[in-house]
Amino acid sequence: MPEPVLHARGISKFFPGAIALDDVELALYPGEVHALLGENGAGKSTLIKCLTGAYSRDGGTIALSGAEIDPRDPLDSQALGIGTVYQEVNLLPNLTVAENLFLGRQPMRWGMVDHRRMKREAREVLRDYGLEIDPARLLSSYSIAIQQIVAIARAVELSGKVLILDEPTASLDHDEVQLLFSVIERLKGRGLAIVFITHFLDQVFAISDRATILRNGRVVGTRRLADVSQTEIVTLMLGRALEEATHHRARSEPGELLLSLRGYGKRGSIAPFDMDIREGEVIGLAGLLGSGRSETANVVFGVVAADQGKAELRGRPLRIATPREAIRNRFALCPEDRKTDGIVGDLSVRENIILSLQARQGWHRPIPRARAEEIAQHYVKALDIRLASLDMPIRLLSGGNQQKALLARWLATEPELLILDEPTRGIDVGAHAEIIALIEDLREKGMALIVASSEMEELVAYSSRIVVLRDRRQVGELTGHEISTKSIVEAIAAEDAA
Amino acid sequence: MMKSTLKRVMPQIIILALVLAANVLVFPGFFHIEFQHGRLFGNLIDVLNRGAPTALLATGMTLVIATRGIDLSVGAVMAIAGAVAASAVTGGAHWTLALLMALAAGAACGLWNGLLVAIFRIQPIVATLVLMVAGRGIAQLLTEGAILTFNDPGLIRLGAGTIAAVPTPIWLWIAVACLTGFVIRRTALGLLIEAVGVNETSSRLAGINSRVLLWAVYLVSGLCAALAGVIVAADIKGADANNAGLWMELDAILAVVIGGNSLLGGRFSITASLLGALIIQGVNALILLSGMPVEFNLVIKALIIIAILVIQSPRVRHSLYLLRASTGPVLRDRPARTAPRTRQEEGQS
Numbered sequence: 001m002p003e004p005v006l007h008a009r010g011i012s013k014f015f016p017g018a019i020a021l022d023d024v025e026l027a028l029y030p031g032e033v034h035a036l037l038g039e040n041g042a043g044k045s046t047l048i049k050c051l052t053g054a055y056s057r058d059g060g061t062i063a064l065s066g067a068e069i070d071p072r073d074p075l076d077s078q079a080l081g082i083g084t085v086y087q088e089v090n091l092l093p094n095l096t097v098a099e100n101l102f103l104g105r106q107p108m109r110w111g112m113v114d115h116r117r118m119k120r121e122a123r124e125v126l127r128d129y130g131l132e133i134d135p136a137r138l139l140s141s142y143s144i145a146i147q148q149i150v151a152i153a154r155a156v157e158l159s160g161k162v163l164i165l166d167e168p169t170a171s172l173d174h175d176e177v178q179l180l181f182s183v184i185e186r187l188k189g190r191g192l193a194i195v196f197i198t199h200f201l202d203q204v205f206a207i208s209d210r211a212t213i214l215r216n217g218r219v220v221g222t223r224r225l226a227d228v229s230q231t232e233i234v235t236l237m238l239g240r241a242l243e244e245a246t247h248h249r250a251r252s253e254p255g256e257l258l259l260s261l262r263g264y265g266k267r268g269s270i271a272p273f274d275m276d277i278r279e280g281e282v283i284g285l286a287g288l289l290g291s292g293r294s295e296t297a298n299v300v301f302g303v304v305a306a307d308q309g310k311a312e313l314r315g316r317p318l319r320i321a322t323p324r325e326a327i328r329n330r331f332a333l334c335p336e337d338r339k340t341d342g343i344v345g346d347l348s349v350r351e352n353i354i355l356s357l358q359a360r361q362g363w364h365r366p367i368p369r370a371r372a373e374e375i376a377q378h379y380v381k382a383l384d385i386r387l388a389s390l391d392m393p394i395r396l397l398s399g400g401n402q403q404k405a406l407l408a409r410w411l412a413t414e415p416e417l418l419i420l421d422e423p424t425r426g427i428d429v430g431a432h433a434e435i436i437a438l439i440e441d442l443r444e445k446g447m448a449l450i451v452a453s454s455e456m457e458e459l460v461a462y463s464s465r466i467v468v469l470r471d472r473r474q475v476g477e478l479t480g481h482e483i484s485t486k487s488i489v490e491a492i493a494a495e496d497a498a
Numbered sequence: 499m500m501k502s503t504l505k506r507v508m509p510q511i512i513i514l515a516l517v518l519a520a521n522v523l524v525f526p527g528f529f530h531i532e533f534q535h536g537r538l539f540g541n542l543i544d545v546l547n548r549g550a551p552t553a554l555l556a557t558g559m560t561l562v563i564a565t566r567g568i569d570l571s572v573g574a575v576m577a578i579a580g581a582v583a584a585s586a587v588t589g590g591a592h593w594t595l596a597l598l599m600a601l602a603a604g605a606a607c608g609l610w611n612g613l614l615v616a617i618f619r620i621q622p623i624v625a626t627l628v629l630m631v632a633g634r635g636i637a638q639l640l641t642e643g644a645i646l647t648f649n650d651p652g653l654i655r656l657g658a659g660t661i662a663a664v665p666t667p668i669w670l671w672i673a674v675a676c677l678t679g680f681v682i683r684r685t686a687l688g689l690l691i692e693a694v695g696v697n698e699t700s701s702r703l704a705g706i707n708s709r710v711l712l713w714a715v716y717l718v719s720g721l722c723a724a725l726a727g728v729i730v731a732a733d734i735k736g737a738d739a740n741n742a743g744l745w746m747e748l749d750a751i752l753a754v755v756i757g758g759n760s761l762l763g764g765r766f767s768i769t770a771s772l773l774g775a776l777i778i779q780g781v782n783a784l785i786l787l788s789g790m791p792v793e794f795n796l797v798i799k800a801l802i803i804i805a806i807l808v809i810q811s812p813r814v815r816h817s818l819y820l821l822r823a824s825t826g827p828v829l830r831d832r833p834a835r836t837a838p839r840t841r842q843e844e845g846q847s
Contacts, residue, residue, distance in 0.1 A: 303703065323702060323703050323704075323705055324705050324706075324707060327705040333703065335703060340697070340699055340700070341699050341700055341703055342700055342703075343697070343700060344693045344696045344697045344700050344701060344704075345696055345697060346692075346696045346764045346765065347689075347692060347693060347696060347764075351689060351692075351693070355689075355693060355701070355704045355706070356704045356705050358686050358689060358690070359690065359701075359704055359705035359706045359707075360705055361686075362686075363685050363686045363687045363690055364685050364686075365685075365686070366684070366685050366686040366689075367686070409704065
């Protein structure tokens with residue numbers, strides 16, 4: 001075997017009250033795609049941050065091409081040869097593609113930026129990545145996938161030895177993922193060592209050569225992917241065998257009619273629709289990206305006020321124009337984008353959990369500290385939220401744990417209608433299964449749920465009924481035996497559906 | 499709760515102690531307080547008394563800054579409130595009515611700012627800049643361009659009088675600060691304000707009425723500024739529309755910053771801001787007592803404040819943290835006790 005291009009040994013990192021990384025070893029060989037796998041909070045991000053110098057590690061050595069290095073910060077590690085591309089493209093959308101590629105090292109001519117040369121070189125660089133685009137246009141005018149590839153090109157041009165891709169496919173659709181993979185293949189051919197972090201196991205097997213699996217901050221195994229099955233990897237990640245998410249058909253009858261919407265809609269957002277939601281019922285919202293799933297969720301919760309139609313709650317007329325009114329009527333919404341619409345990053349986990357309850361009670365009736373502690377503790381235990389302390393800022397939690405804390409925030413308000421928008425996006429298989437189990441459990445207890453999701457298997461597993469959307473309009477409803485991924489796809493594809 | 503507050507404001511207490519110690523060095527009688535004609539006299543009393551306007555402004559400003567806003571208009575609001583009070587008493591109104599009218603004017607200014615920020619969604623720095631410029635003009639219209647003097651003993655007592663031998667302004671700022679702090683921390687307002695400051699979208703979706711909260715903090719800021727304006731006018735027995743509260747908004751912002759409150763909103767401490775106001779006033783006293791030529795004042799003040807801010811900067815604080823951490827034995831098998839911040843975060847804050 002050749003020398004590893006990057007060899008990290010004994011990497012340790014301590015956080016208050018927790019060991020984030022414990023004696024972790026990672027060896028990357030030139031021309032390999034190495035997947036880094038693990039549940040949320042297993043230490044994947046922490047390891048990357050230690051390698052790139054975003055965190056200062058508390059122990060261990062990093063060798064790059066045989067020489068020991070100690071990157072001070074991500075810029076330093078980039079100069080040394082380790083480039084990183086994150087899920088959220090961190091380039092400047094208001095600059096052109098060429099400017100983004102060459103920022104900080106623009107070709108100069110007589111003390112001025114040589115735009116013509118920059119454009120030409122950018123075009124050449126991007127051609128190597130299979131992109132024929134106009135580098136003089138704004139980065140924001142291209143899709144996320146293209147932006148991602150520009151980010152990769154920049155990272156590779158600056159670094160050139162190791163490329164770390166942190167969930168690059170999370171916001172890409174199928175074709176875009178293929179485009180990205182072709183770029184990864186090219187880079188592999190150029191002898192780069194590539195670290196690939198994702199929650200999608202299929203993609204891991206499609207592109208990676210080897211995988212290192214982390215659990216609770218330790219390496220539990222490094223495997224050649226040609227030699228193992230998905231089940232084996234999942235078992236390593238979880239430390240236990242995964243139970244199949246099954247579709248429980250034998251479910252209790254739905255209860256009383258809770259919410260009834262007639263001709264409900266908002267111009268420019270979602271076409272008018274009818275919907276009846278009973279207690280103990282899960283309504284799945286299916287459809288492609290941009291089909292109106294989130295818009296439906298938002299209009300029901302009053303994030304955008306409906307401008308047409310009527311709503312009745314238990315037979316009484318109801319008007320909901322703001323989230324506050326929705327919450328007062330015991331609605332709850334877990335939004336799609338945790339970071340911008342969900343968590344209040346700098347506040348503690350405890351404060352985040354009681355926030356909605358407190359907002360509903362009003363400012364003049366504060367929840368006593370002891371009570372807040374009790375509520376938060378209860379949900380930390382019930383939902384298995386992994387954290388060092390309730391006082392830590394919620395932004396330090398991993399994605400899946402943030403999602404659970406947000407669920408806790410809403411469950412604490414004891415909602416009658418819980419709306420979940422993409423509740424399992426960007427979280428790992430373990431938390432994924434737990435959230436699906438939770439949805440089942442809440443439905444059994446008589447809660448009404450609306451769940452929007454892009455994962456059809458998931459919708460099939462828990463929905464009592466599935467509403468199919470296309471082009472911001474409801475195009476079909478599936479009940480009982482009709483519910484299957486096949487029928488959802490057919491409903492989405494049907495051209496003449498009303 | 500008490501203990502964590504103390505820990506939070508410890509840097510400010512240490513800096514204030516250093517500034518006061520420096521005062522004693524240049525003027526050994528600094529802590530000497532005597533009782534004459536039914537009033538306490540002394541440099542320390544002066545610091546507390548002269549610091550009243552900044553302390554009042556800092557109280558309101560802390561809340562505004564906690565919501566990720568800023569209120570540049572407070573100096574101009576002081577001028578308006580002083581002018582309103584002065585013209586009311588010269589017009590024959592009772593001093594209590596004059597005070598109420600001044601407060602009402604401050605409230606109106608605060609509501610105006612709140613309207614622009616909370617409803618029209620204008621950036622706070624721009625929204626309050628409007629009143630910062632226009633406010634002084636309004637005050638000049640009220641005083642018709644002249645310094646409007648008055649002799650109403652009731653009104654004058656607010657700025658120059660005493661209650662139980664202690665100058666009234668000291669009572670006023672302590673009372674306002676305690677009342678505000680009490681209301682904020684004994685209710686959930688503090689939490690809700692912090693939530694809005696950190697992430698307004700999330701807060702709104704969680705059911706917080708962010709508009710009303712934003713409106714309320716600008717209202718409080720306006721009221722605090724109005725009271726400060728009345729005190730300043732009462733102290734000189736006249737309303738000077740051109741100079742009353744001039745540049746005071748900057749002192750107030752500085753007090754909040756010295757108090758370690760982030761201009762990016764979120765976590766805040768009114769106590770720390772008040773200590774910040776006293777530190778500024780302590781520095782003023784230091785320059786005065788050291789007998790330095792007046793033309794050095796502003797430069798020296800700037801230097802001292804730069805030093806204070808550098809000491810509080812994330813980089814220096816991190817070095818101090820490392821210094822402390824390296825003195826004891828390092829326990830490898832136990833997690834560290836305080837959260838090491840990432841280097842990126844340090845660069846930002």
